[in-house]
Amino acid sequence: MEIKFFGNDRQYQNLKPEWNKAVEKVWASGQYFSDSHVLELEKTLAQLCGRKYAVSLSSCTDALYFALNSSQAKKTLVSNFSFLASATGILRNAGAPSFIDLKDGEYSPSAREYQKVLNQDNKVDSLIHVSLFGECALNFEAENFAKKNSLFFIEDSAQSFGSYCENRPAGNFGQASCLSFDPTKIIAGTSGAGALLTDDEEIYHNTLRLRLHGRDSRNGEFQHLGYKSLLASSEAAILLLKLKYLESYIQRRREIAQEFNNAFSSNPFLITPHKNQFLDEEFPQHVFHKYVLTVKNSSRENLQKYLKGKGIETRIHYPKLISDEKLFGLESQTPNAKAACETVFSLPIYPELKDEEVSYIIKAVNSYFETL
Numbered sequence: 144m145e146i147k148f149f150g151n152d153r154q155y156q157n158l159k160p161e162w163n164k165a166v167e168k169v170w171a172s173g174q175y176f177s178d179s180h181v182l183e184l185e186k187t188l189a190q191l192c193g194r195k196y197a198v199s200l201s202s203c204t205d206a207l208y209f210a211l212n213s214s215q216a217k218k219t220l221v222s223n224f225s226f227l228a229s230a231t232g233i234l235r236n237a238g239a240p241s242f243i244d245l246k247d248g249e250y251s252p253s254a255r256e257y258q259k260v261l262n263q264d265n266k267v268d269s270l271i272h273v274s275l276f277g278e279c280a281l282n283f284e285a286e287n288f289a290k291k292n293s294l295f296f297i298e299d300s301a302q303s304f305g306s307y308c309e310n311r312p313a314g315n316f317g318q319a320s321c322l323s324f325d326p327t328k329i330i331a332g333t334s335g336a337g338a339l340l341t342d343d344e345e346i347y348h349n350t351l352r353l354r355l356h357g358r359d360s361r362n363g364e365f366q367h368l369g370y371k372s373l374l375a376s377s378e379a380a381i382l383l384l385k386l387k388y389l390e391s392y393i394q395r396r397r398e399i400a401q402e403f404n405n406a407f408s409s410n411p412f413l414i415t416p417h418k419n420q421f422l423d424e425e426f427p428q429h430v431f432h433k434y435v436l437t438v439k440n441s442s443r444e445n446l447q448k449y450l451k452g453k454g455i456e457t458r459i460h461y462p463k464l465i466s467d468e469k470l471f472g473l474e475s476q477t478p479n480a481k482a483a484c485e486t487v488f489s490l491p492i493y494p495e496l497k498d499e500e501v502s503y504i505i506k507a508v509n510s511y512f513e514t515l
C-alpha cells in the first residue's frame with residue numbers, strides 16, 4: 144500500500160465537479176483579482192474568527208511581515224520551534240528576533256518562557272505567538288502576557304485555523320492574526336494563500352496598502368513602497384468551496400487522531416498528543432493539522448525508514464531550530480525546543496485517508512516496535 148503524506152489529489156477528485164464549476168465561473172468572468180469571491184472569502188474569514196477585518200494575501204509569510212510593519216517592532220519574541228517563516232518577517236522588517244523555548248511538553252512557549260527572556264531584555268516590544276500542529280491552547284495566556292507587558296501581539300495561526308482556545312477561535316487573538324492556506328494546510332489552496340485578520344482600522348489600511356504597491360484604497364494615492372500580494376480570484380473560489388467542508392474535515396482528522404492515540408498511547412517509546420484535546424466538539428481544541436508523535440530513544444530515523452519500506456510517507460516537523468538556520472545563525476538556549484527537534488515525528492493525516500489505510504499505518508508502526 145502507498146500512503147502519501149498529503150491528500151490534495153484525493154480532495155480534488157472528491158470535489159471535482161464543484162471545484163471545476165467554481166474556477167470556470169471565475170475564468171469566464173475575466174476578473175482574476177479583487178472579485179466578489181475575494182470579498183466573500185474575506186468576509187467569511189472575519190466572521191469565522193470574530194474579527195472586524197480580514198485581508199487576503201498571497202501568503203501567511205506576507206501577513207506576518209505586514210503585521211510587523213504595522214507595529215514598527217524592533218525586537219520580537221518568537222518561538223524557536225516552528226517553520227522558518229514564523230520569524231523571517233522580523234528580518235524583512237529590519238528587526239531582531241529573540242528566540243524562545245517551548246513550554247515543557249507543549250509545542251508553544253508559555254508566559255513563563257516569554258517572561259524569562261523579557262527579564263533580560265528591555266528592548267523587546269513585540270511577540271509572535273506561534274500555535275503549531277492544529278491547536279492553540281496557549282494563545283489566551285500568551286495574549287494576556289503581551290497585554291500585561293504592552294507588547295504588540297501577533298498570532299501566527301498558520302497551522303491552527305479551526306481550533307479554539309478558551310472558546311475563542313484561532314485568528315481572534317492580539318492586534319493581528321496571520322493565517323495560511325498554502326497546499327499543506329487544512330484549508331489548502333493550490334498555490335500561495337494567506338490572510339491577515341485584525342480589529343484595528345490602521346493595521347487594516349496599512350495591510351491593504353502593503354498588499355498593492357502602497358496604494359491607499361480610500362483615495363487611490365500611492366503613499367509608500369508596497370508589494371504585490373493579491374490573492375487570485377480562482378484561489379478564493381477554491382478556498383470558499385473548501386470552507387463549506389471545514390467542520391467535516393476537522394471531524395475526520397480528529398477521528399483519525401483518536402484512532403492513532405488509542406493505538407499508540409500505551410507504547411512506551413511513543414508520546415501521543417494530549418487526550419483532553421478531543422473533549423469539546425463545538426469548540427475543537429485540536430484540529431490535527433498534523434499528527435505529531437514524540438519518539439523516544441532515538442529510534443525515529445529507523446522508524447521513518449521502516450515505514451517508507453511499507454509505502455508510508457512521514458515527515459519531521461521540524462528537524463532544526465530556527466536560530467540554527469544559516470539565515471539567523473544565532474546562539475540560543477532553548478532546550479525543550481531542541482529536544483522537540485530531535486524527537487518529533489509526523490504521520491499522514493487528512494480527511495481522505497481511508498479506514499483501512501489508518502489501520503495499515505497503525506499496524507506498520509506497531510510492527511516496527513515489535514522488532515525492537
Ligand SMILES: Cc1ncc(COP(=O)(O)O)c(C=O)c1O
Nearest residue numbers: 202203204226228229301323325
Ligand atoms: C507556523 C507557520 N507560520 C508561517 C507559515 C508561512 O505560511 P505561508 O506558506 O502561507 O507563507 C507556515 C507555513 O507552513 C507555518 O507553518
